[in-house]
Amino acid sequence: xxxxxxxxxxxxxxxxxxxxxxxxxxxxxxxxRNSVSLVCKTxxxxxxxxxxxxxxxxxxxxxxxxLVRRFPNVRCVTLKGKPRFSDFNLVPPDWGADVxxxxxxxxxxxPLLEELSLKRMVVSDESLEFLxxxxxxxxxxxxxxxxxxxxxxLEAIASYCKNLTEFDIQENGVEDTSGSWLSYFLESFTxxxxxxxxxxxxxxxxxxxxxxxxxxxxxxxxxxxxxxxLEQLQKLLVLAPQLVExxxxxxxxxxxxxxxxxxxxxxxxxxxxxxxxxxxxxTARYLPAIYPACANLTFLNLSxxxxxxxxxxxxxxxxxxxxxxxxxxxxxxxxxxxxxSNCPLLEELRVFPSDPFDDDTIQGVTEAGFLAVSxxxxxxxxxxxxxxxxxxxxxxxIVQNCPDFTHFRLCIMNPRQPDYLTxxxxxxxxxxxxxxxxxxxxxxxxxxxxxxxxxxxxxxAKNLEVLSIAFxxxxxxxxxxxxxxxxxxxxxxxxxxxxGDAALLSGLDKYESMRSxxxxxxxxxxxxxxxxxxxxxxxxxxxxxxDESDDSEADKVYVYxxxxxxxxxxxxxxxxx
Amino acid sequence: MERLxxxxxxxxxxxxxxxxxxxxxxxxxxxxxxxxxSSVRSNKRxxxxxxxESNTNNSSVSDDHEDCAPPSKAQVVGWPPxxxxxxxxxxxxNKSEREVGGAGIYVKVSVDGAPYLRKIDLKVYxxxxxxxxxxxxxxxxxxxYSGSDYAPTYxxxxxxxxxxxxVPFHMFITSCKRLRIMKGSEPRGLGSCVxxxxxx
Numbered sequence: 001x002x003x004x005x006x007x008x009x010x011x012x013x014x015x016x017x018x019x020x021x022x023x024x025x026x027x028x029x030x031x032x033r034n035s036v037s038l039v040c041k042t043x044x045x046x047x048x049x050x051x052x053x054x055x056x057x058x059x060x061x062x063x064x065x066x067l068v069r070r071f072p073n074v075r076c077v078t079l080k081g082k083p084r085f086s087d088f089n090l091v092p093p094d095w096g097a098d099v100x101x102x103x104x105x106x107x108x109x110x111p112l113l114e115e116l117s118l119k120r121m122v123v124s125d126e127s128l129e130f131l132x133x134x135x136x137x138x139x140x141x142x143x144x145x146x147x148x149x150x151x152x153x154l155e156a157i158a159s160y161c162k163n164l165t166e167f168d169i170q171e172n173g174v175e176d177t178s179g180s181w182l183s184y185f186l187e188s189f190t191x192x193x194x195x196x197x198x199x200x201x202x203x204x205x206x207x208x209x210x211x212x213x214x215x216x217x218x219x220x221x222x223x224x225x226x227x228x229x230l231e232q233l234q235k236l237l238v239l240a241p242q243l244v245e246x247x248x249x250x251x252x253x254x255x256x257x258x259x260x261x262x263x264x265x266x267x268x269x270x271x272x273x274x275x276x277x278x279x280x281x282x283t284a285r286y287l288p289a290i291y292p293a294c295a296n297l298t299f300l301n302l303s304x305x306x307x308x309x310x311x312x313x314x315x316x317x318x319x320x321x322x323x324x325x326x327x328x329x330x331x332x333x334x335x336x337x338x339x340x341s342n343c344p345l346l347e348e349l350r351v352f353p354s355d356p357f358d359d360d361t362i363q364g365v366t367e368a369g370f371l372a373v374s375x376x377x378x379x380x381x382x383x384x385x386x387x388x389x390x391x392x393x394x395x396x397x398i399v400q401n402c403p404d405f406t407h408f409r410l411c412i413m414n415p416r417q418p419d420y421l422t423x424x425x426x427x428x429x430x431x432x433x434x435x436x437x438x439x440x441x442x443x444x445x446x447x448x449x450x451x452x453x454x455x456x457x458x459x460x461a462k463n464l465e466v467l468s469i470a471f472x473x474x475x476x477x478x479x480x481x482x483x484x485x486x487x488x489x490x491x492x493x494x495x496x497x498x499x500g501d502a503a504l505l506s507g508l509d510k511y512e513s514m515r516s517x518x519x520x521x522x523x524x525x526x527x528x529x530x531x532x533x534x535x536x537x538x539x540x541x542x543x544x545x546x547d548e549s550d551d552s553e554a555d556k557v558y559v560y561x562x563x564x565x566x567x568x569x570x571x572x573x574x575x576x577x
Numbered sequence: 578m579e580r581l582x583x584x585x586x587x588x589x590x591x592x593x594x595x596x597x598x599x600x601x602x603x604x605x606x607x608x609x610x611x612x613x614x615s616s617v618r619s620n621k622r623x624x625x626x627x628x629x630e631s632n633t634n635n636s637s638v639s640d641d642h643e644d645c646a647p648p649s650k651a652q653v654v655g656w657p658p659x660x661x662x663x664x665x666x667x668x669x670x671n672k673s674e675r676e677v678g679g680a681g682i683y684v685k686v687s688v689d690g691a692p693y694l695r696k697i698d699l700k701v702y703x704x705x706x707x708x709x710x711x712x713x714x715x716x717x718x719x720x721x722y723s724g725s726d727y728a729p730t731y732x733x734x735x736x737x738x739x740x741x742x743x744v745p746f747h748m749f750i751t752s753c754k755r756l757r758i759m760k761g762s763e764p765r766g767l768g769s770c771v772x773x774x775x776x777x
Contacts, residue, residue: 088655145660171662199662304666354667356657361685361694386657413657470656495655 020046030055049073056080058515059097059121060540063564064105076115076140077106083518083558085493086120087145090520090556092546094571098122098148100130101569107134115140115166122146128153132160140166140194147173151181151202158184165218166194179204179227185212192216196223198247198278203227214239223247226280230255234266241269246293248278251286251305260289268292277301284311291318299324303352306330313338324348329364329386336369340376348382349373356386356413367394374401381439382407389420390447395429405437409444415471415496418448425449431456434464444468454478458485466491479503483510493518501528504557508532511539516560524554526577532559533577540566541577686756688716688727699750705742712758720758727758 024047027033037047051071055078056062068074081097083090099121106113113135123146131138138161143149151174157167158181179202185192192212197204204227213219213236222240224233228249237243255263263286270293279287282305294300297319302312303326312327312335322343327335329351339346351365367390374380380402390412399405410429418425426447434440434457441463445453449472457464458481465488473479479499482489483506491514492507500523511517511532526543533541544556566576659667682699695715702708709720709729718727729741732755741749741756 085655085658087660088658089661090655145662171660173661303663306670352663353657353659356659356664356667361696363696386659411657415653415656468658470658496653 021050061562068109078117080119081121117142119144122148125153129156132156142168144170150175154181155184168196183208194221198223221245224249245275251282263289275299279305294318301326309334316342326350328354333369337372340372346377350384353386374398384409386411392428396432399436407442412447427453434460442466450474451478454481469494471496476503480506483507496521520556688758689760
């Protein structure tokens with residue numbers, strides 16, 4: 001076999017860099033690109049110079065300096081910050097993940113930056129202003145589950161990003177001081193294709209919105225907030241019948257029969273709608289107006305709309321192509337039966353709880369609803385299901401009906417609840433899931449679970465990448481089974497389980513190939529964490545110690561691989577060991 | 578107009594507290610203590626945290642002692658796992674649902690002797706007979722105003738308990754906060770002003 005030296009010269013003659021770059025631009029997946037960069041130094045260089053999109057799923061795994069040094073020509077960046085459990089208030093607000101240092105580095109090295117997608121990052125108004133001023137070519141902004149900014153920051157984006165095409169503000173902790181930001185888009189500004197401000201609560205200047213929609217002829221996605229009335233929505237639809245994704249505002253108003261007919265014909269001229277959301281306060285009276293727009297609907301998001309079973313049934317009869325459905329549990333098992341009957345092409349179902357903190361009332365959905373969907377929707381592969389009761393037998397039947405699950409997230413809302421019919425643990429349910437669903441990538445478990453459930457997972461879930469565990473397990477062995485058995489595990493989030501230091505240390509060999517591990521309210525000690533940190537220097541082992549509880553205990557632990565070393569911006573409550 | 582006076586304290590003596598104990602799982606299912614076996618280490622750390630700044634509508638605070646009862650949902654931080662944005666939106670919606678003019682008027686209905694409450698939307702009904710028929714179907718009982726039947730009572734805006742039917746229906750829906758279907762003799766003490774334009 002020829003050595004690298006002698007082949008290198010022939011290689012560079014037969015493959016000039018430009019050709020390699022050209023070839024590599026066809027590699028869209030960053031995983032593929034990561035692989036090619038390992039082949040040899042030439043390929044590594046070709047990749048780094050030609051990579052234009054990077055996705056950093058843990059902002060502390062690498063530093064801005066390292067990133068810009070390796071990839072000098074990036075135009076699109078995705079950054080994810082806080083651990084996912086920060087969405088549920090388990091992470092202190094000052095924990096970190098501030099985007100500003102990144103923006104400063106980008107302003108210096110990526111002046112042509114076009115796209116920024118941030119998830120669970122802290123974004124201040126100053127940062128948004130800095131962004132608006134630093135990148136004249138900036139086109140696409142997406143903020144999901146971020147916090148730290150107010151509508152003032154949005155004003156800066158609207159005012160100065162003259163080439164903006166996407167403005168997507170979703171489910172953030174925004175301080176909504178006023179709706180005037182929308183009026184800051186210049187009259188000469190016409191490039192918008194995506195506008196999503198459903199998350200914001202203030203009333204926006206409707207005239208400004210109307211003019212904006214009117215002049216942005218390429219607008220494909222429009223998701224308005226609740227302050228926009230039905231009558232106002234109608235005006236917008238008349239201006240933008242080309243919409244592909246629509247999020248309505250408030251959907252209840254006193255309409256005359258004549259007005260209703262107008263509304264209906266308005267929806268019927270929207271022939272391209274594939275995704276529909278909002279529909280807050282939608283009543284049975286006005287819902288029929290949207291039926292004409294549902295012929296090509298593939299995604300229906302009713303998770304902010306307290307719909308009943310009959311209304312849902314009616315609506316679904318008009319959605320023959322539905323692939324993804326999000327609902328509130330107000331639809332009940334009866335509503336889910338309607339889903340099973342009307343949606344044979346369904347691939348994804350999410351059922352959210354409408355009143356999750358009400359223990360004493362029978363409400364929501366049960367195993368019956370889930371079963372009904374599984375019988376009618378064999379293509380189902382993604383489910384998120386919040387319920388008050390479940391049985392092992394039901395889950396076993398469900399996965400027999402739908403063996404292709406890639407994402408199975410079941411939340412039995414009362415912690416440690418057994419099978420309500422047999423009173424057994426829910427071990428067999430999740431055993432059935434991992435044995436039958438060989439393609440399973442993501443799993444969230446709940447209910448009463450012993451180590452047996454985790455034995456099953458370790459033994460069968462060979463494609464599992466993300467696992468969320470709460471109030472489960474009987475001993476360290478549970479976590480050990482997962483660490484030793486699941487070769488592809490990337491993210492593990494655990495709360496309120498008995499797992500202790502032995503369990504933590506059983507994953508020693510795994511953590512460097514994982515993105516992160518979160519363990520809170522388990523039985524970890526500082527000594528155990530220190531030992532882990534000592535043995536694995538390329539991991540950051542962070543302990544969050546918020547109150548004056550016992551110093552030897554480690555209540556919240558976050559472990560992640562990094563090439564950037566311990567971070568320098570930890571707040572006082574976070575210790576990197 | 579008859580009013581039920583302090584019927585709550587009256588009734589406590591008769592209450593079978595165990596039967597109305599607020600927890601999930603069918604009545605008669607095993608005590609939660611059974612779930613945590615000897616493999617549990619000493620309770621050096623309770624798995625529940627009392628959420629102080631919690632913006633949930635919980636009213637009670639649990640005792641943080643050795644028992645292993647499953648923590649009630651409202652007391653556990655970040656559980657069920659719903660994003661803050663969605664949670665806040667839901668809570669605002671649930672509050673406003675109690676007010677007239679919202680999408681529905683949801684009130685809780687309790688039945689003496691039944692451990693679980695149900696919720697109904699009063700807006701769905703046009704008159705008393707419709708409402709009563711629905712209640713009878715939902716709880717599988719007979720509503721009447723004499724003998725040992727069940728009698729429907731409601732708590733109005735002022736917190737007073739009244740017999741259902743004493744005001745015109747449209748007034749009733751705006752003032753009803755909660756329904757309680759009482760059994761036995763107590764409702765009879767309210768007098769017989771009811772009955773004419775109500776029960777079929």
